[in-house]
Amino acid sequence: MQKLSVKGMALSLHRWVGLILAPLFLLIIISGGVLAFKPIVEDPMITGGPAIVKSEVLQSTLAKIDPADTIRQLNLSADGQVMTVISEADGPNGSFAVATGERVPGTGTAIDIFGIVKSFHKNLLIGAGSIVLYATFAMLAIVLIGPFLSWLRMSNTVLGWHITAGWLALPLFIMLPLTGILMTYHIDIGKPLILPQSGPRAAFVQSIDTVSQTEGFKSVISARRFKAGSVMLETVTDKGQATYIVGKGLAVQKFEGPGLFKSLHEGTWAGAWSGILNFLIAVAMSLLTVTGFISWFRRWRQSKRKVGSADADILVAYASQTGTAAQLAEATYKALEAGGAKAACMALSGVRIEHLGQYRHLLIIASTTGEGDLAEPGRAFMASLHGAELNISFSMLALGDKRYQHFCAGGEKLRSVLLGTGAQEFMEIVRADGAPQKAWHEWLDGIQKALSITVGEVEAPKADAPVEVTLIERNRLDNCEDHVTSETWQIVFELKSAVPFRPGDLLMLSPGKGETERCYSIGNSAHVTADRIILTVSRNVWTDEAGTKHFGKMSNLLCNALPIGTTLSGAVRYHPAFNPPDDVTTPVIMVATGCGIAPFTGFIEERQHSNQEKGPAWLLFGNRHREGDFFYRDTLASWEKSGALTRLSTAFSRDEGDGTYVTDRIVKNGAEIVDLIRNKGGILYVCGKTRLGNGVDAALVTALVTNDNIPQAQAEQTIQQWKAAGSLRYDLFD
Incomplete structure (x- = not known):
C-alpha cells in the first residue's frame, strides 16, 4: 500500500506541477530553442571561419566612431569587413566598415536578437531570474519522476507518444535543465571562472589592446560588456578560439574554451551539429509539455460528461438487465424535461454516492435477475452504500415477474440498503409485474403529485412484440469430438409475420405453459434478413449431488429435443441500449x-x-x-x-x-x-x-x-x- 501511495503522490506532483507551470516551461524551452540557432549561424564550417582583423585597425576605427566609449557589444562579420555595434545612450548603433568606420548603407540601430532572447531565457526580460531557476528545478524534477510512473509502452496515442518520447530521450531531456542549473551556480568542468570584482569600468578599445598583446593572439571575433564593468572578448589564437575577460586595472583571464556544461547547454560543443541537436531537444520538450496537457485535458473533459441538465436536481438512475429498465428511465427523464424539471439520467453503475448530494430527489428503476439479485449495473452502487450516510429522498419502480419465486427482490434489496443509509422514501415503491408500462405510468403520476411537479407527455417504451417462429435449421458450432467444450448450436427460426428487430434485441421463449420466459440475444438484423431470427444457444447441462445429469429446459429444447418445423409463440423484447x-x-x-x-x-x-x-x-x-x-x-x-x-x-x-x-x-x-x-x-x-x-x-x-x-x-x-x-x-x- 505504501508503494502505491508514494506513486500516487509522485503522479499528482508530476501532473499538477507540470500543468500549472506548463506556460512558463514553454517560454523557457522555446526561447532556448531559438538560442540553439546561434551556434548554427556562427558555425565556422558554414561561415568559412573567422577572418583575421588586425587589432590596431579595429582599435583605430572604434576610437573614431565611439570616442565616448559607449559601445556595449561588438560583432565582426565572417569576412572581417563589417562590424556591428550596439551602444548605450546616444552612441553608435548599426553596421560599420572595419577599415574606414563609414556606416554601411541600409543599416540603422542594431537589434541583438540573440541577446534579447537570451535575456528572456534567463530572466523573462524582467529580472525574474529566480523564477526561471525555480521553474528549471521543477522541470528537472518532472523529467526525473516521469519514468517511474510508467514503463515504456509504444502506442499510437497522445499519451503513448508522450511516454515513448519521455523514455527514449530521457538523457537529453535531463541534460538541458540540469546544465542550466549548474551554469547558474557557476559549476562547470574545466578551469573555474573567477568573476571580476567591482571596479573601474574597463574601456572597450583598451581591453582589445590589452588582449592583443597576449601570447598567441590573432584576432577579435566579438566583444561585450560583462560583469562588474569588465569586457569579455571572443578571440582567435594560434591554438584555436579563446575567451578573455578584462577587468579591474585591465587584469586578464584567459579561457581556452567554454566548460563542458556550458557547451552542452548552449549547443556549442560541435558547432552547427550540436546547435541542431539542442534545437531538436527543445522541440521535443515542447511537444512533451503539450502532449501532457492534451492528455490531462481529455481526461478532464471525459470526467465532466453528464447526461441531462448541468444543474439537475432530480436524478433518474436504473439497473437494467434486459434493457427494459434503461428504456423506462430514459422515458422518465424525457417526461421530466418536457414538464420543465431539471433532470439527469444514468445507469446506477455510473452513480457515485459522493455526488448524490447535488440532487434533491433520486428516482430509481431496478430490475431483478437470477435468484432475486439486483441487475448487474446496480450491484457496485448497492455495495458502495454500506456504511454510508445519505440525505436524499428517493422513490423506486421495481420490475419483476410474479411467476418467479423472488418477485422484485433485486429492487427490494436496494431499497432496504438505501433506507439503512438514512435516505428517505418520498413515495412508496411501485412493483411492476410483467409488462411494466401500466405500473410506470402510475409511478410517474405519483411522482408528479408527491413532488408537485409537471410531467410532460412522453410515449412509453415499446412493449414486447408477440411473434410466432418456426424452427427451420440447427447447426452445431462446437466440435462434438472435443468433450470439454459446451454443446453450442446456431438456431434459425422463420418468422410467420415481419417484426422489426435489431442485433442485441431479445427473443423471449417459454419451455411450456406457466413457465417463465427465457431470453436469447438475437444475432441478425431485420434490415438484412427480415424473415428469420438467428440465435446462438449453449445447451445447459449440470449434474446434481446424486450424479444425475440435468438439462436446461429451454436450451435442451432448442439444441436437441425440438423437431425441425416446430412453431413456438414468443416475443421480441427491444433492447436499444445494446443495439x-x-x-x-x-x-x-x-x-x-x-x-x-x-x-x-x-x-x-x-x-x-x-x-x-x-x-x-x-x-x-x-x-x-x-x-x-x-x-x-x-x-x-x-x-x-x-x-x-x-x-x-x-x-x-x-x-x-x-x-x-x-x-x-x-x-x-x-x-x-x-x-x-x-x-x-x-x-x-x-x-x-x-x-x-x-x-x-x-x-x-x-x-x-x-x-x-x-x-x-x-x-x-x-x-x-x-x-x-x-x-x-x-x-x-x-
Whole structure:
C-alpha cells in the first residue's frame, strides 16, 4: 500500500506541477530553442571561419566612431569587413566598415536578437531570474519522476507518444535543465571562472589592446560588456578560439574554451551539429509539455460528461438487465424535461454516492435477475452504500415477474440498503409485474403529485412484440469430438409475420405453459434478413449431488429435443441500449466469451451490408479451445477479409501456447481501446456471463492505470463515467 501511495503522490506532483507551470516551461524551452540557432549561424564550417582583423585597425576605427566609449557589444562579420555595434545612450548603433568606420548603407540601430532572447531565457526580460531557476528545478524534477510512473509502452496515442518520447530521450531531456542549473551556480568542468570584482569600468578599445598583446593572439571575433564593468572578448589564437575577460586595472583571464556544461547547454560543443541537436531537444520538450496537457485535458473533459441538465436536481438512475429498465428511465427523464424539471439520467453503475448530494430527489428503476439479485449495473452502487450516510429522498419502480419465486427482490434489496443509509422514501415503491408500462405510468403520476411537479407527455417504451417462429435449421458450432467444450448450436427460426428487430434485441421463449420466459440475444438484423431470427444457444447441462445429469429446459429444447418445423409463440423484447450504433462510422469494440458472441454476428452483418463508409469494428472473442469452440470461425474470417470486421483478437484458455483470456487481450491492447473510447467516440459492448463484466472492468482499470498513469480509484471512476455516458454497454447473464 505504501508503494502505491508514494506513486500516487509522485503522479499528482508530476501532473499538477507540470500543468500549472506548463506556460512558463514553454517560454523557457522555446526561447532556448531559438538560442540553439546561434551556434548554427556562427558555425565556422558554414561561415568559412573567422577572418583575421588586425587589432590596431579595429582599435583605430572604434576610437573614431565611439570616442565616448559607449559601445556595449561588438560583432565582426565572417569576412572581417563589417562590424556591428550596439551602444548605450546616444552612441553608435548599426553596421560599420572595419577599415574606414563609414556606416554601411541600409543599416540603422542594431537589434541583438540573440541577446534579447537570451535575456528572456534567463530572466523573462524582467529580472525574474529566480523564477526561471525555480521553474528549471521543477522541470528537472518532472523529467526525473516521469519514468517511474510508467514503463515504456509504444502506442499510437497522445499519451503513448508522450511516454515513448519521455523514455527514449530521457538523457537529453535531463541534460538541458540540469546544465542550466549548474551554469547558474557557476559549476562547470574545466578551469573555474573567477568573476571580476567591482571596479573601474574597463574601456572597450583598451581591453582589445590589452588582449592583443597576449601570447598567441590573432584576432577579435566579438566583444561585450560583462560583469562588474569588465569586457569579455571572443578571440582567435594560434591554438584555436579563446575567451578573455578584462577587468579591474585591465587584469586578464584567459579561457581556452567554454566548460563542458556550458557547451552542452548552449549547443556549442560541435558547432552547427550540436546547435541542431539542442534545437531538436527543445522541440521535443515542447511537444512533451503539450502532449501532457492534451492528455490531462481529455481526461478532464471525459470526467465532466453528464447526461441531462448541468444543474439537475432530480436524478433518474436504473439497473437494467434486459434493457427494459434503461428504456423506462430514459422515458422518465424525457417526461421530466418536457414538464420543465431539471433532470439527469444514468445507469446506477455510473452513480457515485459522493455526488448524490447535488440532487434533491433520486428516482430509481431496478430490475431483478437470477435468484432475486439486483441487475448487474446496480450491484457496485448497492455495495458502495454500506456504511454510508445519505440525505436524499428517493422513490423506486421495481420490475419483476410474479411467476418467479423472488418477485422484485433485486429492487427490494436496494431499497432496504438505501433506507439503512438514512435516505428517505418520498413515495412508496411501485412493483411492476410483467409488462411494466401500466405500473410506470402510475409511478410517474405519483411522482408528479408527491413532488408537485409537471410531467410532460412522453410515449412509453415499446412493449414486447408477440411473434410466432418456426424452427427451420440447427447447426452445431462446437466440435462434438472435443468433450470439454459446451454443446453450442446456431438456431434459425422463420418468422410467420415481419417484426422489426435489431442485433442485441431479445427473443423471449417459454419451455411450456406457466413457465417463465427465457431470453436469447438475437444475432441478425431485420434490415438484412427480415424473415428469420438467428440465435446462438449453449445447451445447459449440470449434474446434481446424486450424479444425475440435468438439462436446461429451454436450451435442451432448442439444441436437441425440438423437431425441425416446430412453431413456438414468443416475443421480441427491444433492447436499444445494446443495439449497434445507427452510425456505422462509430468505432465498435465487441467483447464476448462463449455464446456471448450471439448478438455480435448481427452487429457485423449489418456493417457488411451497409454501403456507407464504416468505422473500426473490433471483436475480442474468448473460449476454451481454438479447434473445439471457435464459434463462427469461417464466417468471421470472411467478414475480416471483406473489411466488415476490421480486427479479430482471440484467446483460448485451455490451448497450449495460448492459455490466455479475453481480458488479457484487453490489457495488452489497452492503449488502443482507451483511445478508441475516449478520443474517437467508440463504444465497447460486452456480452457473456456476469463474471466477464467484472473481468472487463478490472482489465479496463488496469489499462487506464498503466497507460494513463492514474491511480486505481480514478481509473475506476472513469469506467463508471463511461458506463453512464453509454461508452460501455454490458449484456450479462448468470
